[in-house]
Amino acid sequence: MSIDITLTVNGREINTEVSPETTLVQLLREHLLLTGTHVGCDTSQCGACTVHLDGRAVKSCTVLAVQADGSEVTTIEGIAVAGGLHPMQAAFHQCHGLQCGFCTAGMIMSAIDLVTREDDLDEATIRKGLAGNICRCTGYHNIVKAVQMAAGQMEGRGHE
Amino acid sequence: MYSFNYSKPDTIEAAREMMRSAEDGIYLAGGQTLIPAMKQRLSAPTDVIDLSSIGELTDIDVSDGRVRLGALVKHADVAGSDAVRSAIPALADLAAGIGDAQVRNRGTIGGSVANNDPAADYPAALLGLGASVHTDQRQIPADDFFVGLFETALEEGEIITQVAFPVPDRAAYAKFPNPASRYATVGVFIGVRDGVTRVAVTGAAPCAFRSAEIEAALNAEISARSLDGITIGADDLNNDIHASAEYRAHLVTVMAKRAVTALPK
CATH class of the missing domain: 3.30.465.10 (Uridine Diphospho-n-acetylenolpyruvylglucosamine Reductase; domain 3)
Structure with a gap:
């Protein structure tokens, strides 16, 4: 069985055919070659595959590509502003919020969603907000610092 | 993941009809348990009926x-x-x-x-x-x-x-x-x-x-x-x-x- 879907990925309209068992992360990585999104555990625990689906952070290993039909998807490749990094990317760079870098794309996508939704971001809120993302290097301290730094710089915070 | 049939009905009646005609159907809501369970083959339905369009x-x-x-x-x-x-x-x-x-x-x-x-x-x-x-x-x-x-x-x-x-x-x-x-x-x-x-x-x-x-x-x-x-x-x-x-x-x-x-x- 193969199903025709249309979705927007990083602002570009994609029309493609997928089999129902194709996960969103497989569509992104294997069909669209957007390999910035990683697959860590493939069991919905580590968050390395986090992307935004209609503006919300989701684990793309636990969404079927067919479920994203008609939706807007943003991956790590789609967040940089013209001529520079997204403030969250810049903050991770500046605070050394990564060691091996495997979890980083997912951390950044989760952190952007968190900062957009939460007004009052103390350390505990950030740690709770990133509970769905695991860093195998255990480098959480600088990740939290980076999110705090970016939160001070991102515009359009607390829209809810 | 193994293969299965997928459908996304617009109404409850249509969803029920699809379930009736499926060999071993299952409804899909958010999928946060079902999809991991299917990957591990703890669940192996022939037909996944997505309720999200209702x-x-x-x-x-x-x-x-x-x-x-x-x-x-x-x-x-x-x-x-x-x-x-x-x-x-x-x-x-x-x-x-x-x-x-x-x-x-x-x-x-x-x-x-x-x-x-x-x-x-x-x-x-x-x-x-x-x-x-x-x-x-x-x-x-x-x-x-x-x-x-x-x-x-x-x-x-x-x-x-x-x-x-x-x-x-x-x-x-x-x-x-x-x-x-x-x-x-x-x-x-x-x-x-x-x-x-x-x-x-x-x-x-x-x-x-x-x-x-x-x-x-x-x-x-x-x-x-x-x-x-x-x-x-x-x-x-x-x-x-x-x-x-x-x-x-x-x-x-x-x-x-x-x-x-x-x-x-």
């Missing part, structure tokens, strides 16, 4: 002393709803503590309730608040809905449309989460309405249940002190690598005390 299932309505959540309302929407939070803050808090942010952005109340995981949070809220589960066929009181391990009163093909919670006078939920999964090792939900206290426990046993002993003690006096000396038997409780049955039995009274203490004045 618009009427995503409404949140707070009126006439009831909080009504459509079956496809996501945990993040419950956690973020001012209307839910002002009517039943404990319910909004419970939803905010399910899984992690990404899971809450996809997972739905109908999916959670239909799955009836022994460590899920929502069953405790339904039992503790005396909620009712509305389906395309009937209304089922929460007390009759949760039947056993991953087992509910739903008949083959029946679709949950809504969960309706009567607004309590006071309610609180206390959970001891598994630190990795955030599922409840033990969670206790207490709801007080018209002078009657309901106490529901999740995570401890194969199915969420109401504790008659704790309810009796709290109906005599609502205070943590009145739970002193109550011991919960470990015989029928879950025993796994995360916690022994005896440990869970102990946690039931500890979480009950915490929930009582957290009840709004």
Whole structure:
């Protein structure tokens, strides 16, 4: 069985055919070659595959590509502003919020969603907000610092 | 993942028809349990019927002393709803503590309730608040809905449309989460309405249940002190690598005390 879907990925309209068992992360990585999104555990625990689906952070290993039909998807490749990094990317760079870098794309996508939704971001809120993302290097301290730094710089915070 | 047929009907009637004609069909809501279960082949349906296009299932309505959540309302929407939070803050808090942010952005109340995981949070809220589960066929009181391990009163093909919670006078939920999964090792939900206290426990046993002993003690006096000396038997409780049955039995009274203490004045 193969199903025709249309979705927007990083602002570009994609029309493609997928089999129902194709996960969103497989569509992104294997069909669209957007390999910035990683697959860590493939069991919905580590968050390395986090992307935004209609503006919300989701684990793309636990969404079927067919479920994203008609939706807007943003991956790590789609967040940089013209001529520079997204403030969250810049903050991770500046605070050394990564060691091996495997979890980083997912951390950044989760952190952007968190900062957009939460007004009052103390350390505990950030740690709770990133509970769905695991860093195998255990480098959480600088990740939290980076999110705090970016939160001070991102515009359009607390829209809810 | 192995292959299966996928369909996305627009109406409940069409979904039921697809389920009838499927060899071994399953409904898909948020997919946060079903998709991992299918990857591990714990679940291997021939047909996945996606309910997400049935618009009427995503409404949140707070009126006439009831909080009504459509079956496809996501945990993040419950956690973020001012209307839910002002009517039943404990319910909004419970939803905010399910899984992690990404899971809450996809997972739905109908999916959670239909799955009836022994460590899920929502069953405790339904039992503790005396909620009712509305389906395309009937209304089922929460007390009759949760039947056993991953087992509910739903008949083959029946679709949950809504969960309706009567607004309590006071309610609180206390959970001891598994630190990795955030599922409840033990969670206790207490709801007080018209002078009657309901106490529901999740995570401890194969199915969420109401504790008659704790309810009796709290109906005599609502205070943590009145739970002193109550011991919960470990015989029928879950025993796994995360916690022994005896440990869970102990946690039931500890979480009950915490929930009582957290009840709004």
